[in-house]
Amino acid sequence: MAKDETQGFRLIGTRPDRPDGLDKVTGRARYGADISAPGMLHAAVVRSPHAHARIVKIDASKALALPGVKAVITRADLPTGLTGEDWNLQENTLAGEKALYDGHAVAAVAATTKLIAQDAAKLVEVTYEVLPHVTDVDAAMAAGAPVIRAGTADHSVPEGMHPNVVKYIDFGHGDVEAGFAAADLVRAQSYKTEATHQGYIEPHACMAQMGSDDRGEMWVCTQGHWYIRRMSAAVLGVDASKLRVTPSEIGGGFGGKTTIFMEPLALALSKKAGGRPVKLVMSRSEVLRATGPTASASMDVKLGMKKDGTLTAAKVMFRMQGGPYIGSSPVGEALSCALACYDVPNVMHEGYEVLANRPKAAAYRAPGSPMAAFAVESLLDEMCRELGLDPLKVRLKNAAREGTKSSYGPTYNRIGLVESLEATMAHKNLLAPLGPNQGRGVASGFWFNHGGETSVSLAIGEDGTVTVSVGTPDIGGSRASIALMTGECLGIPYEKVRVNVVETGALGVNEPTHGSRATFASGLAAVEAARQAMAEMCRRAAAEWDIDPEAVEWRDGAAHPAGPNAGKFPPMSIAEIGAKMGGSGGPISGHHEVTAGGFGASFGVHVVDVEVDPETGRTTVLRYLVVQDAGRAIHPAYVEGQYQGGAAQGIGWALNEEYVYGADGRLQNTVFLDYRIPVASDLPMIDTVIVEVPNPGHPYGVRGVGETGITPPLPALANAIHAATGARLRSLPMSPPKVLAAIKAKAGG
Amino acid sequence: MVEVNLWSGLRRFADGQTVVTVEAQTLRQMFAGLIAAHPGLEPVIKAGVSVSVNGVIETNLSAPLPEGAEIYLIQRIKGG
Known part of the structure; x- marks a missing residue:
């Protein structure tokens, strides 16, 4: 079943040049930090040097007195009353009562140059009351560990657990004890993995503008600009539709750019500075200290195996910290992936999410699955060796x-x-x-992979070329794959299709490029949009030929009369139809929107x-x-x-x-x-x-x-x-x- | 009637059951039936769950549920 590149497709399975290749090798591609505007200010962020500290006072008077400084914001500039994940996002964007990890933002400055902004940030005087901290997941669960935020735990946590334990998950099937009893070999081991960062080469960067009427625009490197819009609007207390967000080219994301870390700061600074655009670009140090790595994990695994290698039972217990906010660790995903490769009749999964004084974790490529695999696949290997299998x-x-x-x-x-x-x-x-x-x-x-909310539009050009508008930023080649699928469907060359990643005003809501979904979901929607356009082009040809639309079929990039009574007309190509569409009923387009299931x-x-x-x-x-x-x-x-x-x-x-x-x-x-x-x-x-x-x-x-x-x-x-x-x-x-x-x-x- | 498999952590909200039977022809009716029978499930469902119908994640609340379908509530998963 290995790949056969001769399966009868015309384009699918071929390897044409990538559409972004020339831009990227010549430096013409515009990444987040490449966007500028007249009158633009530069921002810098004041970050906590403590892992856990009460913020007693913030005095920005010296910073504001520095020539060139146009605005300073603290949490007092953001709205109150947020709840749930919106509160978590706001709190992580700008600390409130406490700084919860080394690098947590506590204030931000906008000035006429980056150097002035950085100097001003150093002049913001923050008085801290340093608190005990904890960064290790097991230590954070132990009796006596510093409490990071009491009352965070949800309904699932059993009584008597440390307040840093905020979520408990359990699921399984069969009878694991009976399964272990039926095994010839039962082994149990414990494993730990450290947090790692996605390590994308392009640091987070954006340029934003917001007026006193709360209408704003942002250019940002992101995996999902509708998410950036919704989250930024929530943090700032404005309607999402007041923000227009345009994605830049993206220099890697791997899940880490599916959420906000500093984008609302640029908007809030712009508003406070009278609507001047503000650019905010993180340093590598800021990326590592204050954006989402994945979780660290502590895991116990127990497996039962017969002498012939048949697995009879499996039990896993995972503990993961994803920073100081509930819902950030991928413990649920890790549990669900742990044993997914195998047919085991008796399985039990348990897991805890734990708070710690570390940055708010973000998704990282198959969140949770690598850690789970490390534990399960290591023990499986040990048992194979022990049994000589x-x-x-x-x-x-x-x-x-x-x-x-x-x-x-x-x-x-x-x-x-x-x-x-x-x-x-x-x-x-x-x-x-x-x-x-x-x-x-x-x-x-x-x-698992993912489908999700997807909206795609396709337009036929006057010369018969095709433009596809998608809302999923291209991280791994989705523009090329969508162009291939569209060209395959329409029967036209790959080079005649251009796929653009468009801004939030151009399409309905799109989830980010996450869950390995862009080629699957935007591709599926592009094919459906192409089929719509194809049907309309058949109708246009039928009208010109004065025959029934059902008597027209589309193949090889052209409408053809089909059937015994269709008459004899030469094929009408997509270029001919495009050239005449103004007089045959107007522009021809296709559109498809879906919350895509069916992902394999x-x-x-x-x-x-x-x-x-x-x-x-x-x-x-x-x-x-x-x-x-x-x-x-x-x-x-x-x-x-x-x-x-x-x-x-x-x-x-x-x-x-x-x-x-x-x-x-x-x-x-x-x-x-x-x-x-x-x-x-x-x-x-x-x-x-x-x-x-x-x-x-x-x-x-x-x-x-x-x-x-x-x-x-x-x-x-x-x-x-x-x-x-x-x-x-x-x-x-x-x-x-x-x-x-x-x-x-x-x-x- | 459809049988809905819950993950075991939800048993406490469903009188100890991991399989709950409700009268439903669609996902929307299924969720309504689950909440009516076991109100403790409402916050979990409203927080977001995925539903597997015959091994495929179904997102259309109006989609008809096939007779005898295998239905699982599973935790919402997206990815990186």
Whole structure:
């Protein structure tokens, strides 16, 4: 079932040039910080140097006295009375009574230059009463831990828990104790993962303008400008329709740009400065200190297995912190993904969300799934080794397939894990010989994918070219894939379709590009819009030919008379119809809006070979294979890019990346020199295999492909390092000092 | 009548049941039936849940529920 690039499609499955390629390689693409306007001011943010502190007083008089300073805002400038997630967003945008983490914004300044704004920010005098803090998830749950915000817990939390425990989730099916009793081998282990940042290359940036009438505009790098509009409007207490938000080109997001962190500050500063535009661009340090990383996690896993590898029962308990606000950690997602790859008759999941003095977590590529996979797939590997079983064969034996009752409840429809495992087992990388200090690790991974609110318009040009307007910013090639699907549907060349990401005034509400949904959902809507336009073009041709519209069919980019009584007319091309449409009834367009369901889950399997230096503990990735079900790869090069990107991020998470907090609760590694993401020289060429098990919920069979790829690397690396060294690491990152310590501990033991 | 599978944490709001039977032809009627029978579920439903119908997330509240459909309430999941 591996990808066959000769399936009868004209465009789908081809690899044309990307529409944003020239702009990006020549520097013409306009990112968030590239937008400027006459009279524009620059902003800087005053941030808390404390992890937890009461804000006693803010004195901005010295800052305001600095020449060039036009406005200073504090929480007192924002409306009161917000509740729920709106309050969380407002509180995170600008602290109220307390600063809740190192880097929490407490005031903002707008001035005529960036340097003046930065100098003025230093002149804002904030008096703090420093409070005890806690940053570790287990410590935050323990008796005596500092209370971050009493009364936050929802109805689900059992009595007697620490007030920092704010949510409890449990679900499962079968009888886990009976399942463990039926097993030949039962093992339980605990695992920890540190918070990691999405690490997008482009820091958050926006330029905003707002008048005294509360009407405003914003240009911003974001994954979802309707979300930015709604959230900013809520924080500022204005109607969403008063804001018009235009997305810039985006230099990476990975989930971290689906929410607001500082955008309302630019609007509020603009309003206070008499409506002058305000640009606000974060530094890397601000990005790491004050925007959403993913959660840190502490996890317990127990599995039961028969001697032949059959899983009989599984039980997981996850604890995750996502900062100081409820609802920010992905503990629910992590639980739902933990055992999703397998057909296990008896499963139980429990999880706690915990508050801590860290930044408000944001979504990060398959939120929660990588941590869950690290725990479950590591223990599965340990048990395979203990029983002398092939880890890939055990995964295949237990693999979820069509008709399997999923670990989170529903029965699976058509899914592609079995096909992905079979393609993996047939790959040449598994035959590569391994030398001393080298080892091979495998792991499976899962992500749900998503559909969501989607609105797309399509217009036929006077020359027969087509413009598609979508509301999902292009992060991973969606403009190209939507152009291919539209061209395929209309029977016209790829080059005749332009896809634009348009502002909030141009379409109905669109959810962000999140949940691996852009090619699936905007693509689905574009195809439906194209079909509408096609039907109208058939009607226009029928009118000119004076025949019944039902006697006209569309193929090869033209209307054709069809049927015995249609008459003999030469085909009327889309260009001919476009040229005449002003006189044949007016502009021709198509539009489709939908809350898209029918998205198909995507499964993947990774195999990694590593070499571990026994003297330093450094891990070198020798070769890496990603095999994943794409449903249908519309533009295979972009699909491969998503697979490789997910693997690269996962390798960084596994081996090096972590948030390092000092005893004072301050983040110590706030630049990329100290927060080490992988660079090109760290990685080999990542091999990919696209498996295609079409999703019946999409006209061309698309499944989202953006997220699953980050899930298996964490356990695959842990399993490979164990194979190379005999040392089992159960906490991330597996950085050289930790690996070396584990090797020494094993040798000593 | 349709059978709705709840996640086990919702049992406390549904008299200890994880499968609740309600009279409903659509998702909208199903939610109304769940809330009428078990008012404790209202805040959870209003906070946002996803519904899987025969293994597919259904978002159209007016969509007819097939006879004998497998229906699960699951926690709302979006992603990055």
